[in-house]
Amino acid sequence: MFPSREGRCAMRVSESFTLANDMTCQGDGMVIDVDNITVDLGGHALTGPGMGPQTWPLPQLDSVGVRVGGHTGVTIRNGKTIGFSTGIYFIDMESSTIENVTTQRNRFGFYIHASKKITVRASDVEFNIYGLHLQNSDDSLLQGNLLARQTYNSPGGYGLYMYASKGNRVIENTIDSNINWGIWFSDAKENVIFHNNVVGNNPQVSDNTEGSNIWYDAQTKEGNYWADYKGKDADGDHVGDTPYPILGPGGMVDPYPFVEKDGWTKKRRATIDHYEPAAPRPPRGVTIVALAGGAVKAMRPDASQPGDLLAGDSRNVTQIALGTDERTVYSYTDRFVVAQDIVTGNATTKRSLTVDGVVAANRDGHSLMVVGPSGVEQIDLETGQNEYFDYHGRPEALAPSYKHNHVFVATSRGIDLLYLNLGGRTPYTIPLDGPPAAMAMAGSGTRIYAAIAGMRIIDVVDTEQYAVTDRITIDVQATSLAISPREDILYVGSGNGVEAVAIREKKLASSAAFLGSVADLAVSPNGDQLYVALAGLTHAIAVLDAPRLRVAHVIELDNDPSRILVASY
Template sequence: MRPPVAMLALGLAGVIACQAASTPSPSVSQTPPPSATATPAPGSGTPSVTLPSREGRCDMRVSESFTLANDLTCEKDGMVIVADNVTVDLGGHTLTGPGMGPQTWPLPQLDSVGVRVGGHTGVVVRNGKTTGFSTGVYFVDETASTIENVTTERNRFGFYIHASNKNVVKNSDVEFNIYGLHLQNSDDNLLQGNLLARQTYNSPGGYGLYMYASVRNRVIENTIDSNINWGIWFSEAKENVVFHNNVIGNSPQVSDNTEGSNVWYDPTTKEGNYWADYKGKDGDGDHIGDTPYPILGPGGMVDPYPFVEKDGWTKKRRATIDHYEPAAPRPARGVTVVALAGGSSWSARPTDARATLRLPDVSQIALGTDERTVYATSGKTVLAEDIVTGEIRDRSAYAVDGIVAANRDGHSVMVVGALGVEQRDLETGQAEFFSYSGQPKSLAPSYKHNHVFVATPRGIDLLYLNLGGRTPYTIPLDGAPTAMAMSGSGTRIYVGIVGQRIVDIVDTEQYAVVDRISLDSEATSLALSPREDVLYVGSGNGVVAITIRDRSRVASAAFLGSVADLAVSPNGDELFVALAGLSHAIAVLDAPGLRVTNVIELDSDPSRILVASY
């Protein structure tokens, strides 16, 4: 019997979107990443065999190999392949659909599909074009199958490879779609020799290649060019190998949120990719830059062997001269704790007995992306204070009264209120206003998109900071939030729920609660370790440290006062606890053991604490 997800692929498109999106993530293998010369996946060989020619019709069910003899213009699907080991040669013809259909991200858009295949093996789709569909070609639960020499353009999704393994996408053009080549929960696939170019923007679209929760894939000899957003975007994608690709003119070029997992070069030949914005030099003439190319994202990855010219691997005639040296460990940083208490901001070093007043008449504080600038609101004025020197770097009046946060672009500050949003670029002084009418309780600016996640009593609003501001979706939660903390990689938000002993775990790219952590009491505050492996939960009873992987309790600590807020030091070795009620203080604990090492006194109850570092 065909697996349920494949049956749905051949039936109701609306149902498959829900079923396929719920496919569980595969377990991550602990084996080393595949080598550059790994044998191509089954189905990658497509020998030239003459197939019988036949006229096609829209929404045809295909169970035998053939060559298409005509173009098709369809109101729904072009064709659906319903058997194993079928080759469909499109014969250079074009399948044209009824249009992209509405936005469904993060679910697949399956209102109309050029070629739909599900639950089969050994299928080949080649030599033609799909345009104007919700999805150009859709593989779901597919194994050892191939897309070759297919152009897909002006669809919402170009190619969508979903819960599919050991497939090949090669020598194909994916252009002018909203979303380019998309791999979701798909492993051990080969992407080779494709053009992924000029995808258009409909946030979070505009990417050339996106991998989500997909492992051990190989990305080789592709040109990823002029996509309006990311050229390559990896999220929860691990053990993938990427080399001999031309990455040109994307904005940004690449993003990878994993640490030490994906390999951005061929380990055998020590050859990476061509990045058009690479600024390094080739001092020894081996066509490889002498300094690494940084991969955007919190993982801190690099391509250590970037080429200095397009298709450089075709011109290289000798072995790479290895100049790469991994970055030295970052030295320990100084730490200052900043607290909002009694309508003023206060600061202290972790060993101080008492906090020092910094700024009076303050209602909100937020930390800048440089980790040493603190933004403080006084009425509708936002001050930018260097916590090390005490210098007020900027003092700007805002028209909006609300919650302050630093945009992750590193130079903009926003204030989000019930009557709108104002964002100001501190480098240019330019202010932008965006429409918003929610009830913001806390903010988490997105790492990748030009939007901010806003915790409200009805869920988490996706507030887009473009096109005048819009809130297209609210992520439903299990109740009103008490506290919210985003992971450093930006892919998870942890949310405490009013009146419930749980923490909702929200996937910021799937826009959904994907898991929950059970607690002994309602959470009042949350903080995540820098390595994203331990969640600290504050409550009326104290603090508990919980591992993300298996939900085990590492340690706990009880206090006389209630826990108002939590913050973790940059290297994760200290936890700071804002205590209110019976205590007016900041407790300093070692982490994750939660042994109290100091108590910093305050004059009044703290409501917010930050950790600045330098």
């Protein structure tokens, strides 16, 4: 036990004590100034003035329940932090602990920043915008916590978020009913995650690293409980007989998922190991779709000539987009949109639109949006219902987010964050090094690559940090971009040809020159071919072996192509 002491707001703490009273503060609750100290909140609550305005990607520090920076051996335990910008904030900390603390209705529950060897144990993190957040923090233990019901104020709604953090252990936590991701790892590597209950999040998990994080305990061959796991336990060892897939570009899995909550406490015998790495998927069928001279053309990669996708009277198409099912093509013509299944050829009735602009499919699988200077229109192609949103930017390209009704819009001033669920509000524009000439989002949704007009540079944007986090120098001024399915190669089109750049090494891997300029690029979902839309001196689609960029075939067109898509099945 430590001496009991009355607390006051914004108090500076230099010795261990037990808090004797609740506190309601208009700023910070307390600031810890020394190493090797324990603050026992004594079951009391620190209540703040509210979460404050959005500051993402920076931490919100207008008011902090307990603020500590640059110290070691600090323990905070046994109490509550409610209604602050951040419940507890650690920065540049080492070998410190948060234990048995409830943090609620803050913008950030716990924010662990640039720290190492931190323990967060037996704490409840609920009803915040962000739950438990690790930023550039390593070798920590997150154990036995409840990370539940974080609310949505995009960006937000996450139970556990790790950015550029490695060597952490995440065990025995319940991550439940967060309105957005339960677990999101962005450039977080060499972490071990097992014996967690992951229930009712939307979606459950995402990991954008390839083969780095381990989603099970290697010694016991025990993973996590995922409430949406569809596999069976035929041998009765409480562990599913098939792996649970982890969303992300690396094809990661939890090979030993439990079939019931807290299954590791009920297990009485060793895991019967059924896991085998998945066999390679058979190559998917591919149809190239090109917009050329106002007509939509469709062709197989080995075709001698293209065919018309739409009926003969649809000759003034200005935009095409691919649905999230990767087989539905949307064609925009005279303020009508037509959806057509590339496999069956079936086309829906034309749907009328009033906004003219850039077209993209929403991630919900049944809506199309048009973003232009006069506003945004979204149409549900199943019901025909239209929605309108206020927006006055001048879009060059769109990248719908994996978050509900959130769109990245490339404009001359940067990348606008357009929130359709907020009536079209654009609360933030991601600054770039100049106007973007081309933009492409990685398949995992965690990175956007923006080619800067008039410069030989690609800005790499982290879609959670809402900031340029890296840059790739190239040899050309890019006109178009495409990303390989494994997200390891960036294809760059220019007025002279195509380059393949290894993303991790930032080095040129191969190149190909053409007489025509490159209007657009698309990659096969199998990763083995690159499709190049050539305009100017040549009207054609060039089919290249990828990533070596050797020309395998050329399909001649009657007109310059302006857009190219790849439908697959």
